[in-house]
Amino acid sequence: MKKALITGIAAFALATAAGVGAVLGTTGQAAQESASFPCVQTAVLRQGSKGGEVKEVQRRLKQWGYYNGSIDGIYGAKTVEAVKKFQRKNGLTADGIAGKSTYEALGMNDSAKALEGGKDYSSSYTNSDLYLLAKCIYAEARGESYTGQVAVGAVILNRVASSAFPNSIAGVIYQRHAFTAVSDGQINLEPDKTAMNAASDAMNGWDPTYGCIYYYNPAVATSSWIFGRKTVTTIGKHVFAI
Secondary structure, three states, rough: OOOOOOOOOEEEEEHHHHHHHOOOOOHHHHHHHHHHHOOOOOOOOOOOEEHHHHHHHHHHHHOOOOOOOOOOOOOOHHHHHHHHHHHHHOOOOOOOOOOOOOHHHHHHHHHHHHHOOOOOOOOOOOOHHHHHHHHHHHHOOOOOOOHHHHHHHHHHHHHHHHHOOOOOHHHHHOOOOOOHHHOOOHHHOOHHHHHHHHHHHHHHHOOOOOOOOOOOOOOOOOOHHHHHEEEEEEOOOOOEEO
């Protein structure tokens, strides 16, 4: 029986910060400690909400001129007012709450689907899945922006959902020759707080790649096949494709 996705990232990261860079398997002490984290659900965003989805709402509102505050992932008064302005402009109820209709108007389709029972990973995976996903994100993308790290996690989850790939996080990550970090051993590095947060946000339905199942760094990629995939977006050094 799969358990609900758990978080409590700050406490975990502080407890393991001294071990960043050390080799530790998924059955190590840190993985066991993660079992004490409280549950988190993908939800409607309102004043007081925090996290990656809030950042994405702020980023889009700022890009379109509705918001002039910091993209800090905190749904404060400025964000509420910006959402209200956006809602009024788009003929929505101006309540300052980001629900399904507001997500759709913002183009955050994955978040909207999560609320209607679509892409909601949060109740589908265990603590060990979260930890392994964070390890892969850290190993593959620790030099990327936060959005870029969430994007790597989203690709892994999109592969799990695709019939063309294994149907588990471990199966996808450890598929032969799928990830450089597995081949060179970096998968065994201890994930930091950022990677853990990114894994949690990806599991909660944030997909900056819009459904991609491939990513690569064109500066170092050697496979001519990957260059033939359809590019959807580029985040940092990574090209995301389908």
